[in-house]
Amino acid sequence: MTDSLTLRRPDDWHLHLRDGAMLEAVLPETARHFARAIIMPNLVPPVVTAAQAAAYRERILKALPEGMDFTPLMTLYLTEETDPEDVTAAYANGIAQAVKLYPAGATTNSASGVRDFDRVRPVLEAMAAIGMPLCVHGEVTDPEIDIFDREAVFIDRVLDPIRRATPGLRVVMEHITTAEGVAYVRANPTGLGATITTHHLVINRNHILVGGIKPHYYCLPVAKRESHRLALREAAMSGDARFFLGTDSAPHVDPLKECACGCAGCFTATNTLSILAEVFEQDVRLDRLEGFTSLHGPAFYGLPPNEARITLTKGALVAYPAKIETGAGPVTVFDPGFPLHWHVS
Ligand code: DOR
């Protein structure tokens, strides 16, 4: 039985750090274990320009506790006014690694996102020309479409047409939640990858709704039925390099989760690696964990994998706080619903 595992230090290819007091509190939770992360730009107001991304990067580095080694990889929030030249310069100068597409109204702070996809065509063409990845929140916002179908419909109505119209555009389907998402990646061998979150490997929609509503399991895209969770697990553990970890760890203070109209987001930074080790062990796939957490993401983004290593050791129960205290209020840590035994060092 394996009880110790050494991996290259992982990266998180989709992370929300927020700003101010929240940033200060959540950043160490990620930096403790992860070397790099793709930082989501959905602040209020959003991080749209290269100058805003550079300033946000500075605020992140300033909030990083002494002695911690962490590199934020910045993204630009795509709007219908985004200037293609600003984007290409940000990529060339190393200020931003990717652009984030939020359909307007799809999720938290997405009001400035894209309504008319034709209006961002020049930006997408410029990105395709230089190989800059587009990170996509893949849900339609059409009120007629059932929330559980919004990812699958987005693939057909929006993503596939965009990819066909923009040859060479490199796309990351962020936080996929469906068997359709997995199948679309598999059917399109070039220029397409997908991140999978920790929580979508653990919960299905029953966890949110059965036996009382569980606001801390509510996120977007919302967790789907069990067959989809199993498809995600199979993809994450398949060894296919197009699937990699993006936690989408998304802190909201408890009063904004535990209320009549709760925010979407699961905060998993604190215990993500212990959960993933447990999940891969459950499926007898610990040998595939390093690819998912530490190798496939860098390969997609054209970056070297980290040289540093972490060790996961199986032992007594892993203790983690139910909540972390932040200057903005308490944030509940994701509870996977099973005990954790894998310690990270
Ligand atoms: O659950 C989510 N939370 N999904 C998103 O797409 C956004 C995120 C957030 O920023 O809170």
Ligand code: ZN
């Ligand atoms: Zn996100």
